Amino acid sequence: MSLTGTAFFYVLIAATALAMVATLFAWGAVRGPRPVRWLTRIVMIAICQVTAIAVVAVWINNSYGLYTDWNDLLGRDNGTQTAAMPGPPPDRAMFTRSANGLLETYVHGTHSKLSGQVLVWTPPQYDERQYRNKSFPVIMMLHGVPGSPLSWVEGMGMPGTIAKMMADGEVKPAIVVMPVIDPGGIDTDCSDTPTRKNATWLAKDVPELIHSQFRVLPEAKAWGLIGFSTGGLCSVKLAMQYPNLFATAAAMSPDPFAGDPSVLTDPTLRKQNSPLELAAKWPRVSLFLATSAKDRSSPPSNLTALQRVAIPPTLVAEPLVLATGGHSPNTWLRMLPTALHWMSNELDPAHVVVPPKKKAPAPKKEPTPKHASPSAAHH
The missing domain is CATH 3.40.50.1820 (Alpha/Beta hydrolase fold, catalytic domain)
Structure with a gap:
């Protein structure tokens, strides 16, 4: 299950609620010597605390995007992101x-x-x-x-x-x-x-x-x-x-x-x-x-x-x-x-973008005949 997203978050909430309910019902049902009963109840309290802290931690992570997956959280390189694959342009x-x-x-x-x-x-x-x-x-x-x-x-x-x-x-x-x-x-x-x-x-x-x-x-x-x-x-x-x-x-x-x-x-x-x-x-x-x-x-x-x-x-x-x-x-x-x-x-509202008008090209000058001289033009 993904570290981020609502699915894992809701699973943790359900686990926290279940741990609390189980502790309430099992608290008085614990049997055995006094040290065993104390230890069992301490474990039940610890489970409630851990699940509650996990809910808060996941909420913070989802809000701020601190870790994207389990490999990221545990500092493991799964080989899916390398310097050779920086992404497309x-x-x-x-x-x-x-x-x-x-x-x-x-x-x-x-x-x-x-x-x-x-x-x-x-x-x-x-x-x-x-x-x-x-x-x-x-x-x-x-x-x-x-x-x-x-x-x-x-x-x-x-x-x-x-x-x-x-x-x-x-x-x-x-x-x-x-x-x-x-x-x-x-x-x-x-x-x-x-x-x-x-x-x-x-x-x-x-x-x-x-x-x-x-x-x-x-x-x-x-x-x-x-x-x-x-x-x-x-x-x-x-x-x-x-x-x-x-x-x-x-x-x-x-x-x-x-x-x-x-x-x-x-x-x-x-x-x-x-x-x-x-x-x-x-x-x-x-x-x-x-x-x-x-x-x-x-x-x-x-x-x-x-x-x-x-x-x-x-x-x-x-x-x-x-x-x-x-x-x-x-x-x-x-x-x-x-x-x-x-x-x-x-902001400007959505509208049709009108491309700038292109300037009309300047008329080409007629080339002067190679063998014509300025004086010949008057004859």
């Missing part, structure tokens, strides 16, 4: 469809030379007749660290959350893309470093994949980034670094905008990737920021610090600060509808 990527409509692929970036998982969801309109010639805006969703694209599925209710909002008319039809933000499990706060090109992976390789496989709008006003925790920092940072690719970004409980010294140890590199410093370049982007008043990992002061240094054409909407909630999926779920509604209003 974007134009040859193969997608598999899951029961909830998500498309999944594993792709090798031609620019970053990194490989990673990408989940894609297309709205119902994508396959409808009246939209068959139209291209769609894109919302890229960036997870936290530790985490994976599945964090949006297990912890944030995707794609159901946005599908319902689209069905209710609160969000315009858009393609949702959920890429891994730290390919290979190496976190750089979505930055390019001398050894890892995580920013290039997200800003070039993933968009190249989507452009090659789906009907998407090309303009920056049709591409938005939204993330939570580290993904929130990444969303703002990437939009400010690549405003010609992403015109909007929303951050829920973002990591400190000044950068994390434990992730980017080089002060110069950390400064180059800090949104507080990137604001000096006046990127033409629109930003939405949200956090909780009680979130110690992402205090409101982090949001107001960026708000103070950002000047037009960088636009920062009035931050959303919840009165309660911690640095957790429950808090981000409360922020998500507002963030998605804001982003939908910022």
